[in-house]
Amino acid sequence: MDQDHSSQKGRLLIIDDNRSIHDDFHKILDQRDADVALAEAETAFLGEAALFTPRITYDIDDAFQGQEGLELVVKALHERRPYDVAFVDMRMPPGWDGVETIERLWERDAALQIVICTAYSDYTWAEIIERLGRNDNLLILKKPFDNVEVSQLAVALTEKRHLARQAAMKMEQLEALVELRTQTLQETNLEVECLLSAISSLLIGIDGEGMVRRWNASTEELFDISADTAIGQPFGRLDIDWVNRDDMLKLISIENEHQSERHEIEYYDRHHAIRLLGLSVYPVKKAQQIGGILILGRDITEQRLLELKVHQTQKLESIGQLAAGLAHEINTPIQFVSGNLDFLQQGFGRLEQLLDDHDRLVDALLLNQCPEALLKVVATTKEVIKLDFLKKEVPKAFTEVIDGVRRVTEIVQAMKSFSHPGSQKKTAVDLNKAILNTVTVSRHEWQRIADIKTDLALDLPLVPCFLGEFNQVMLNLIVNAAHAIGDVVDTHHPNKGMITIRTHHDGSWVRVEVEDTGVGIPDSIHRRIFDPFFTTKEVGKGTGQGLSIAHNIIVNKHGGNLTFETQKNQGTIFKIDLPLQDIKGMRV
Amino acid sequence: MTHTVLLVDDEPYILSSLQRGFEFRNETFETLSASSAREALVILEAKDIDLVITDQDMPGMSGTELLAEIHKKYPDTVRYMLTGQGTLDVAIQAINSGAISRFFTKPCIIADLAMSIRQSLEHKALTAAAKQLLQTVKKQSTELERLERQHPGITDVKTDHEGFITAEHDETSLEELLQELRRKSQGAER
Numbered sequence: 001m002d003q004d005h006s007s008q009k010g011r012l013l014i015i016d017d018n019r020s021i022h023d024d025f026h027k028i029l030d031q032r033d034a035d036v037a038l039a040e041a042e043t044a045f046l047g048e049a050a051l052f053t054p055r056i057t058y059d060i061d062d063a064f065q066g067q068e069g070l071e072l073v074v075k076a077l078h079e080r081r082p083y084d085v086a087f088v089d090m091r092m093p094p095g096w097d098g099v100e101t102i103e104r105l106w107e108r109d110a111a112l113q114i115v116i117c118t119a120y121s122d123y124t125w126a127e128i129i130e131r132l133g134r135n136d137n138l139l140i141l142k143k144p145f146d147n148v149e150v151s152q153l154a155v156a157l158t159e160k161r162h163l164a165r166q167a168a169m170k171m172e173q174l175e176a177l178v179e180l181r182t183q184t185l186q187e188t189n190l191e192v193e194c195l196l197s198a199i200s201s202l203l204i205g206i207d208g209e210g211m212v213r214r215w216n217a218s219t220e221e222l223f224d225i226s227a228d229t230a231i232g233q234p235f236g237r238l239d240i241d242w243v244n245r246d247d248m249l250k251l252i253s254i255e256n257e258h259q260s261e262r263h264e265i266e267y268y269d270r271h272h273a274i275r276l277l278g279l280s281v282y283p284v285k286k287a288q289q290i291g292g293i294l295i296l297g298r299d300i301t302e303q304r305l306l307e308l309k310v311h312q313t314q315k316l317e318s319i320g321q322l323a324a325g326l327a328h329e330i331n332t333p334i335q336f337v338s339g340n341l342d343f344l345q346q347g348f349g350r351l352e353q354l355l356d357d358h359d360r361l362v363d364a365l366l367l368n369q370c371p372e373a374l375l376k377v378v379a380t381t382k383e384v385i386k387l388d389f390l391k392k393e394v395p396k397a398f399t400e401v402i403d404g405v406r407r408v409t410e411i412v413q414a415m416k417s418f419s420h421p422g423s424q425k426k427t428a429v430d431l432n433k434a435i436l437n438t439v440t441v442s443r444h445e446w447q448r449i450a451d452i453k454t455d456l457a458l459d460l461p462l463v464p465c466f467l468g469e470f471n472q473v474m475l476n477l478i479v480n481a482a483h484a485i486g487d488v489v490d491t492h493h494p495n496k497g498m499i500t501i502r503t504h505h506d507g508s509w510v511r512v513e514v515e516d517t518g519v520g521i522p523d524s525i526h527r528r529i530f531d532p533f534f535t536t537k538e539v540g541k542g543t544g545q546g547l548s549i550a551h552n553i554i555v556n557k558h559g560g561n562l563t564f565e566t567q568k569n570q571g572t573i574f575k576i577d578l579p580l581q582d583i584k585g586m587r588v
Numbered sequence: 589m590t591h592t593v594l595l596v597d598d599e600p601y602i603l604s605s606l607q608r609g610f611e612f613r614n615e616t617f618e619t620l621s622a623s624s625a626r627e628a629l630v631i632l633e634a635k636d637i638d639l640v641i642t643d644q645d646m647p648g649m650s651g652t653e654l655l656a657e658i659h660k661k662y663p664d665t666v667r668y669m670l671t672g673q674g675t676l677d678v679a680i681q682a683i684n685s686g687a688i689s690r691f692f693t694k695p696c697i698i699a700d701l702a703m704s705i706r707q708s709l710e711h712k713a714l715t716a717a718a719k720q721l722l723q724t725v726k727k728q729s730t731e732l733e734r735l736e737r738q739h740p741g742i743t744d745v746k747t748d749h750e751g752f753i754t755a756e757h758d759e760t761s762l763e764e765l766l767q768e769l770r771r772k773s774q775g776a777e778r
Contacts, residue, residue, distance in 0.1 A: 324675070328645065331672035332599050335694035339605035342698050343612055386612065393608050400601045448647045496647055 010058045010158035011081065015069035015101060016089035016117065022062045025087060028150045029058050056155055065092055066101030073105050073112065082109055084161040085154060087141070090118035099123060099131050102138070111137065111164055113157035119143035200298065202279070206252060207292040210234045214294070222299065224270055241268040251281060252293065259283075264300070276301045311469065311553075314545055318475055319419050325444025329411055333404035340397040340404075347394055350385035357381050414440035418471050426558075428462035429470065431512060431578075435501055438474040446482035450497040450516070457504045463578050469553045473562075476546035477514040477574050483537065484518025484572060512576040521566040530562075554578070591617040591709045592635065596628040596642035596654065597670075602694075606641075609698040617709060625649035629657065637665050638709055641692075641701075644671035644678050652678065655686025664716075666708045670694060670701070731772055739765070 014025050061076075061083070063069035069086065076082045086105060090098035102114055114137060116128070129135045139153060196203050197217040205214025215230040223230075223240050230238055235252055242248045243266035251263050260282045269275050279297030357378045364371045382388075414437040439452055446452060478499065485497030497517040504511050521529060528534045530551040554562040559579050566572040593610075595603050603621040610619055617638070622628035624646055631637065640658055644651035655667045667688045671678060674693035682688045690704050736743045742765075747753055 324673070328672035331694040332602065335670075335672070335696065336599070336601040336605040338695045339602075339609050339698050343605070343609050346612065389612060393612070396604065397608060400605060404601065444645075448645055 010056050010085065010154060011076065011083045012058050012060045012154060012158075013063060013069060013072055013076075013083045013086040014060060015063045015066060015086060015092070017064050017092040018089065019064070021089065021117070022064075024145065025150065026060060028145075028147050029060060029154055056158060058154065058158075066096030066098075066104065069101060070104050070108065073108055077109055083112060085113040085115065085157040087115045087117055090116055090123075099128055102132060106132070106134075106137075111161065111168075113137050113139075113161050115139045115141045115153055115157065117141045117143060117145070202277070202295065202297050204235070204295040205284070205292065206235050206295070209292075210236065210252065212238070213292065218298075241272075243267060243274060251279065251295070263297075274301075275299055276304055278303075307552075311472070311549065314472070314549055318472065318479075321479075322415075322441055322445070322475075326411060326415060326441060329444050330408055333407040337401050337404035337408075340401045343397050344394065344401070347390050347397075351390065353385055354378070354381050354387065410440060411443075414438075418475075420468055426464040426466055429465040429467050430460075431463050431465070431470070431503055431510065432456040432460055434467060434471055435474055435503065435512070438471050438478060439501070442475055442478050442482075445479050446485075446499060448496075449482050449486045450499045452478075452499045452501065455500065455502040457502075460503050460505050460510060461580060463510050463580060464558075465578065466553070466557060469557060473550040473553050473576065474512075474514075476550050477576075480546060480574075481514055481516035481518060481572075484516050484520070487519045488517070488569070508580045510578050510580060512578070513573055514576075515571060515573040517571045520568040520570055520572055521564070522568070526566075529564075591638040591713075593617045593619050593639045593641065593705060593709075594628060594631060594637045595619055595621045596623075596625065596640065596646070596651070597621075598623050598643065598646040602643070606698065606701075610702060613698075613702055615702055615706070617705065625651070625654035625657075628654060632658065632662060632665070637662070638712055639666040639668065639705060641668040641670050641705075644669060644673050644682075652681040652686055655682060655688055659685070659687050664712070666712055668692065668704070668708075670696065735769075 012025075012029065014022055016022060061072050063072055066088075069088070073083060073086070088098045088101055088105075092098065092101070095101075096104065098116055098118070102116070105112055105114065116138065118140065119142070123131070125140065128138075132138065139157070141149065141153065196214070199216065200218055202219045202222060203214060203216040204212065204219055207213045212230045212233055212235050215225075215227040217227075219230075220226050223238070225238060225240070236249065240248075247263070247265045251265055260280050263277075263279045263281060265277050265279060266274050267277065276299070277297055278300035279295050282294045282296065284291045284294050357374070361371050361374045361378060364374055417434075418437050418441045435454065435456065439454065478501075481499045485499070488497060499517075500513075500515040502511075502513045502515070525534075525536065530547050534548070551562050554560045554576055561577040562574065563577075564572055564574045595606055597603050600623065603623070607619045607621065610617070620631055620635070620637070622631055625642070626648060628640065628642065632640075640655070642651040642654055649657075651669055651671060655669065658665055658667055667686055668690045669678075669682045669686070669688050670692040672694040679691050682691060689708060692701060692704075732743055745753060
């Protein structure tokens, strides 16, 4: 800002060799005289409307030669209060004429508004323009002056200069602001760049054409490809050894432009070991079209291994808990199998006595001897060995032995398939069979407390599933159901509860429900039951891991849902929904 | 006198195989069975049971709870536990609250079980007989004391210098006294 401007104050310079012209200007433009003159003029020419003419007061300086005028202009500039308008006479002997004066003035103050005053011109307008090289900021006033014309020129040009000055100032401010903003932006950009390269996550930016645009330090390190190499290349052609290229192509193809997607993808590192990446893909929208994608993520190989270990540990723990119950479950049939075998062995021993008697009887008959005495012996033996009892009981004993052996076999087989470590990949699983196995191995946990009713859909399709982990979820839900019922059923309420397990098939989903007639889950803990280590069970009965792990298995590993409905003292239903279609990032 | 043994287990084949084994071995005791603790208590209410063998894990009341109840109500009934859950916890509970005399784990050999039962029943019979005898002796001595009070010197047998018993006469005739004694002793036997 060059000076404190009052927009109502104009600075005028009059350059004319004729003193009377100066007087005329003063008369028209000086404050007091001007008021009178204007009032006259207004009344004469413009009527009432002219009352609204802006009243500007002027500082008027006089110069009688071009040279002198230039000095004043320079001085004014130096004082930082330049003139707004100069009235320049065309002929001013002996010095510079008007055009030369104007040239000189503009050399120093290009924005100065100039009015050329002339009675007759030595130059045509075209010649003046040609000499000065410009036609802005220049007006011609023909002598003799019209007072109003002079007044209006002074007002208009002063105003013009002021506005121009303001505009220039604004422009200057704006430019400064822009520069400031640009600088801030650059700093921010730099900061963001630093941040992006500092983060331990992978960050890959790919534009709409599939070209790599961003490749941070972690990515460089992970893939052993420098940013210089990667940026500008198509992502699909980078030297990365994907285990499955289709997965990679799926990764960079966006299905829903509004949603981020999670992927798990494997690649071989430089030692040819498989590593697992957990990536989130975000579509980047620019204006109207999709501007590409941003891939964020990290190597989750170690994490996955730890998860597997935790799951395995929890599974072993549950198998450990089951072991005592299973021993009991096996010992019971073994008890009556061995008891019955003992009976059958003894029974056969006694039958042999009878057979011996019979052999003797047959031998005697063959010798045509009268077996009268022998018949008596046989009759006695029959009584001694309790033949009638044997006939009645041996078939029953066999039935029991067969049943017992079947039960033990069933338990052992169920245990075997229950605790099968399972594969790393999903397999097509008959959930009904898996459920029945789990019911068998967990029998000891529920049979005193509840009966289990199964209502399994016959048309249930095979479901892509990690069998071992599904079994674990079922076990947790069944044991929880039994515990919930156990809190209601005790010595005083000897009626057993009921656990109902249902499966059914609905479109591309399969639903498994485990319903109990237990205490229900209090409202206050609804939000916490899937939290790790949250438990309401007494020490030793639960670790608070069961539902948390079940949730992780169903939701994260299978892309399914685990929900529940509960009613106080009525019971709870846990619902597992599993997708039949394998979802992205997981394979069957 | 036949002894009665009550078997308690929620697994019907355990009951049937044990009963079959005992009967085939011509064991002298009779067996009854119950499939729950509740049912066992109902039977105990109705019949004299000499010995109870119970499972531990059963719906409703557990084996140890049943034994504790029996220990309280029928202290003379011998108590066994036969369980597939051979853990220390169960054993401690059975001993402390049920005061059991034998703890068997499944699978057990029927012959061993039968022998233990026989021994326990003999022991119980002997104990009962000894108790009975002790009571008889007590009663008789009470009677004698009473007689001595009524007929001082009657329990004291006097002999003369040649060894003959001397009987002194009092108001009651000897005949009357003998009748009274006979009546008393018959009453005691009944």
